[in-house]
Amino acid sequence: MINIVVVSHSVRLAQGVEELARQMMRGDGCKLALAAGIDDDENPMGTDAIKVMAAIESVSDGTGIVVLMDLGSALLSAETALELLDPELAARVTLCSAPLVEGTLAAVVAANSGGSLEQVLAEAQEALQSKQTQLGEAIPTRESLNLPLNQGKSLSWKVRNPLGLHARPAARLTEVLSSFDAELVLEKHGQCANPRSLNQLAMLQVRQGDTIRLIADGIQADEALAAFKALAEQNFGETVSEQQPSLHGIPVEESISSGPVFQARSFWPQTLARHVGADDVLNEQQRLRIALQHTLSDLNKLAERTGTLIGKPQAAIFGAHSILLDDPDLQQAAYTRIAQRQCSAEQAWQQELEQIAADYRALDDEYLRARELDVRDILRRTLSHLQQQPIPAIVLNEPSILVMDELMPSEVVMLDRRMVLGICLSGGHALSHTAILAKTMGIPMVVGMHGCLSKTRSGQKAMLDAARGVLQLSH
Known part of the structure; x- marks a missing residue:
C-alpha cells in the first residue's frame, strides 16, 4: 500500500485538497495525512518539519509514502523531516514535485487502486497533461499502448x-x-x-x-x-436521472413524426459598412451601449422563460450569454475599435464577436466548438437592436416539421412546442445549445441534413425519423 502526505502552508488549502481527494477514495486502499500551517495564531501560514515528520509517521504502515508540497519552503520542511525520521522509514519516503492539487488527486486514485510506488509517482507527475492537452500545449507523452484495437x-x-x-x-x-x-x-x-x-x-x-x-x-x-x-x-x-438532457440533442422518445413541412429562413439584420467622423464617435459608442443594455434585458427574459417552461439548468444557457455580453473587456474593445478605426457600432461589435466565434470554431474540443453559435446568437440580437430590426418570431399555423438552415438557441425556446413536430437543419451541430434545448423540450431534431431546404417545400407531407436521421418526403 502506498500512502500520501500533503504538505501546505495553508490549513484550509490542505483541507480542500483532502476533501477533493477523499471523493476519489473508496475503502482503505491508501491513507492520506496532512501537515499544514504552523502553530501561530497571528501568522498561521507556513510549514513545520515536526508536523511533516508526524504526518509521515502516522501513515508509516505503507510500503511507500509519497509526499506532495505546495511552495518552496514546504520542500525544505519535508527534507528536514526526512533527516529527523528513522532511516528505515525515511528510505520509504519519496518527495514528489507534482502540482499539489492535481498531483494529489492522481496519486490518491493510483494508490487507492493498488498501484506501485512507480505508478503512483508517474500518475502524479503527469497530472497536468489533461489540462495541457486542452490548452494545446506541447507535452511529453508516455509510451503508447501496445494492444491493437483488433486484438482481444x-x-x-x-x-x-x-x-x-x-x-x-x-x-x-x-x-x-x-x-x-x-x-x-x-x-x-x-x-x-x-x-x-x-x-x-x-x-x-x-x-x-x-x-x-x-x-x-x-x-x-x-x-x-x-x-x-x-x-x-x-x-x-453516479446517480443519473433519465430526465437529464443529452448533449447530443438527438431525442430517443417521440423520434418518429409526420406532418407538413414548414420552411423558414434564418434572419440576420442588414448592416452596411460606413465611416464615422471624429465628432460621431461618442454617439456610436452610446448607440452600442444602449443596444447592449437592450440585449441584456432580452437575455434575462429568455432565461426567465426557459426556467419556467423547461428548467433552471437550461435557463443557465442564457445566463452564460449574459456573462459573455456583460464582459467589460469585450465592451471596451468594441468602444476602442469605434474610436480608433472610426467605424460604426455595428461594424465594431460584429468584428469583435466574429473573432470570438472564430476562436471557438478553431478549438479541438467538439463540444466547445459548438459554442460559436451562442456567440452569433448574441451578435444577431445586438445588431437587431442597433438597426431597429426586430427578430421575427417563427410562427407555425399548424403542427409541422420545421425546416431551416440553422436555428439559434434563443429561437428554440420561443417555439410553440405544440406546433413543432420536428426540426431539420441543413447546418447546425448535435452538441449545440439549440440541440440541447430541443432535446429537453422533446422535439425530434436532425442536423447536417444537406439539401433539406432546396429539396422540400412548405406544405409538403413528410415523415421524420430522428433516430435514423431520415426525412422521407411524399410526392
Missing part, C-alpha cells in the same frame, strides 16, 4: 453521465479495473487510453453521449469486461 475481446457503452467521465466516475473505473490480470485499452472515436490511469482517462475527454469501448486481452479479460459492464450499468457510481 471488447465491450462498448454509451455514456449517460451528464458530465461524462469526470474525476469521480473516472476514479471509480480506474479502481474497478486495477486488479485484473489483463491488458486493457479504453477507446473513444479512435483515441486510446489506459483505463487504469486517471490522467489518461481525463485526456480522452469522455462526455455524455460518447461511446467508449473497453478492449481486454489476457487471463482475466472476461472478468474485466464483466466488471466494466456492471459498473457502466451503474453509471460508474
Whole structure:
C-alpha cells in the first residue's frame, strides 16, 4: 500500500485538497495525512518539519509514502523531516514535485487502486497533461499502448453521465479495473487510453453521449469486461436521472413524426459598412451601449422563460450569454475599435464577436466548438437592436416539421412546442445549445441534413425519423 502526505502552508488549502481527494477514495486502499500551517495564531501560514515528520509517521504502515508540497519552503520542511525520521522509514519516503492539487488527486486514485510506488509517482507527475492537452500545449507523452484495437475481446457503452467521465466516475473505473490480470485499452472515436490511469482517462475527454469501448486481452479479460459492464450499468457510481438532457440533442422518445413541412429562413439584420467622423464617435459608442443594455434585458427574459417552461439548468444557457455580453473587456474593445478605426457600432461589435466565434470554431474540443453559435446568437440580437430590426418570431399555423438552415438557441425556446413536430437543419451541430434545448423540450431534431431546404417545400407531407436521421418526403 502506498500512502500520501500533503504538505501546505495553508490549513484550509490542505483541507480542500483532502476533501477533493477523499471523493476519489473508496475503502482503505491508501491513507492520506496532512501537515499544514504552523502553530501561530497571528501568522498561521507556513510549514513545520515536526508536523511533516508526524504526518509521515502516522501513515508509516505503507510500503511507500509519497509526499506532495505546495511552495518552496514546504520542500525544505519535508527534507528536514526526512533527516529527523528513522532511516528505515525515511528510505520509504519519496518527495514528489507534482502540482499539489492535481498531483494529489492522481496519486490518491493510483494508490487507492493498488498501484506501485512507480505508478503512483508517474500518475502524479503527469497530472497536468489533461489540462495541457486542452490548452494545446506541447507535452511529453508516455509510451503508447501496445494492444491493437483488433486484438482481444471488447465491450462498448454509451455514456449517460451528464458530465461524462469526470474525476469521480473516472476514479471509480480506474479502481474497478486495477486488479485484473489483463491488458486493457479504453477507446473513444479512435483515441486510446489506459483505463487504469486517471490522467489518461481525463485526456480522452469522455462526455455524455460518447461511446467508449473497453478492449481486454489476457487471463482475466472476461472478468474485466464483466466488471466494466456492471459498473457502466451503474453509471460508474453516479446517480443519473433519465430526465437529464443529452448533449447530443438527438431525442430517443417521440423520434418518429409526420406532418407538413414548414420552411423558414434564418434572419440576420442588414448592416452596411460606413465611416464615422471624429465628432460621431461618442454617439456610436452610446448607440452600442444602449443596444447592449437592450440585449441584456432580452437575455434575462429568455432565461426567465426557459426556467419556467423547461428548467433552471437550461435557463443557465442564457445566463452564460449574459456573462459573455456583460464582459467589460469585450465592451471596451468594441468602444476602442469605434474610436480608433472610426467605424460604426455595428461594424465594431460584429468584428469583435466574429473573432470570438472564430476562436471557438478553431478549438479541438467538439463540444466547445459548438459554442460559436451562442456567440452569433448574441451578435444577431445586438445588431437587431442597433438597426431597429426586430427578430421575427417563427410562427407555425399548424403542427409541422420545421425546416431551416440553422436555428439559434434563443429561437428554440420561443417555439410553440405544440406546433413543432420536428426540426431539420441543413447546418447546425448535435452538441449545440439549440440541440440541447430541443432535446429537453422533446422535439425530434436532425442536423447536417444537406439539401433539406432546396429539396422540400412548405406544405409538403413528410415523415421524420430522428433516430435514423431520415426525412422521407411524399410526392
